[in-house]
Amino acid sequence: MLLLDGKIASAAVKEELKQQVQQLLENGKRAPHLAAILVGNNGASETYVASKVKNCEETGFRSTLIRFDADIDESVLLAKISELNLDPSVDGILVQLPLPGQISEQKVIEAIDPAKDVDGFHPVNVGKLVQGLPSFVSATPYGIMLMLAYYKIETKGKHAVVIGRSNIVGRPMSILLSSNLPQGNCTVTLCHSHTPNLKELCLQADIVVAALGRPGFVSADMVKDGAVIIDVGITRVTDPTAKKGFRIKGDVAFEEVAAKAAAITPVPGGVGLMTIAGLLKNTMQAYQQNNN
Structure with a gap:
């Protein structure tokens, strides 16, 4: 069984980006600049944003963290996004989700300039992805594709x-998996809460991507021997025996499924780290496009 270690794969992506940044600086150019907006003090969001800022620093990117109180008016947030859109020194903008109830997440997503939408959520970028055009791909799926490429997982x-x-x-x-890409060309079945024969479909799968947010949902009796398992789930589960009072669990029952899988991602230490790698790659792409 091959452990698809996000720490190793993301380090390779970051090292490549770090060398690109060094080359830019040696050529008298500036480093890519990511601006992150955090509204309120949601614990998980704080952790995610801190990790993104830390990874920017490690890669040589410039990062700016902008904080707002949870009771901020939507218009104030939209005004800040407009300001960042017009700032030529900012290459990428991300607004950490979820947002407080008084703010429309869709309105915020659409307010970001598609050329700076390094989260890949803007309808323009999603539309380009569907049509197979160059775009910013949502960071988690992009990170998964980077991981499949790093570990040379056959998908065709x-x-x-x-x-x-x-x-x-x-x-x-x-x-992405169905697209004509090096880590694509799959026949894809997209399942959800109303899929009646989910177990039967999973048993047919060479590759299973679990992204439903239900800890331990995918069990050993749902996967065939030799399948590749990508666990996107990341849920805080209360555990009084844990130092922090909780543990991070994925959507896959790791121990039992790992015994059957050809390759599997751990949680934590798998897809989450690759999400940040995807975000950094998008930010470099935005820098290159905006500074031609």
């Missing part, structure tokens, strides 16, 4: 089952 002609149809992971993942 394989049957992939994606569990979960979110706009952030499931839908774009199904499009």
